[in-house]
Amino acid sequence: MDTxxxxxxxxxxxxxxxxxxxxxxxxxxxxxxxxxxxRKAGAxxxxxxAIDYRMVVQTITxxxxxxxFHLIEAFAERTATQLFEAISVINEVEITVRKLQPxxxxxxxxxxxxxxxxxxx
Numbered sequence: 001m002d003t004x005x006x007x008x009x010x011x012x013x014x015x016x017x018x019x020x021x022x023x024x025x026x027x028x029x030x031x032x033x034x035x036x037x038x039r040k041a042g043a044x045x046x047x048x049x050a051i052d053y054r055m056v057v058q059t060i061t062x063x064x065x066x067x068x069f070h071l072i073e074a075f076a077e078r079t080a081t082q083l084f085e086a087i088s089v090i091n092e093v094e095i096t097v098r099k100l101q102p103x104x105x106x107x108x109x110x111x112x113x114x115x116x117x118x119x120x121x
Contacts, residue, residue, distance in 0.1 A: 001091070002038040004051050007031050009060065014068035015075055018103055022068055027100045028075075029110070032056065034083070035092035051089050059086045072097045072113045080117045092118045 009030040014022055034051055041050035059082050069075040076095045083093055098112035 001035045004034045004038070004053065005032065006034075006053055006056055009057070011060065011064045013064050013075060015070075015072060015099060016103070017070055021103065026102070028072070029098040029100060030060065030079075031096040031098075032083075033094040034087070034090045035094075036090045038089070041089075049089075051087055055086055056083065059083055072099050072111070073115070076113055076115045077117075080115060084117075084119050090119070092116065 009032070011028055011030065012025040013028050014025045015028065016022065016026060034056070036051070038050065041047075060079055063075070063079055063082055067075075067078065069078070076097045079097075080093050080095055083090065094114065094116045096112055096114040098110040100110045102108070102111050
């Protein structure tokens with residue numbers, strides 16, 4: 001299985017339970033690994049046979065612009081579902097969402113969740 005990774009995407013997402021998180025949003029970092037068979041793209045050198053990572057970014061950007069979430073797990077799950085709908089070449093997706101600077105009384109790099117999903121038949 002082949003893998004395409006997009007690493008370190010950053011967004012401001014309306015994510016969390018606190019009122020200010022739901023209004024102002026907070027910064028998240030997203031790492032995505034998309035798995036599939038990319039031999040056709042390698043042989044043809046045609047973007048029509050490949051994963052157009054602009055589509056990946058557009059899909060995530062649309063989610064961020066139109067939805068708010070209480071949990072980073074929900075954001076990751078919805079993103080995986082939307083990527084499967086938008087990109088037929090992928091069979092599996094792994095998404096890590098790190099909420100940077102969560103509102104906790106300690107200094108930390110963030111809180112993250114990683115999900116691994118397979119396309120349903």
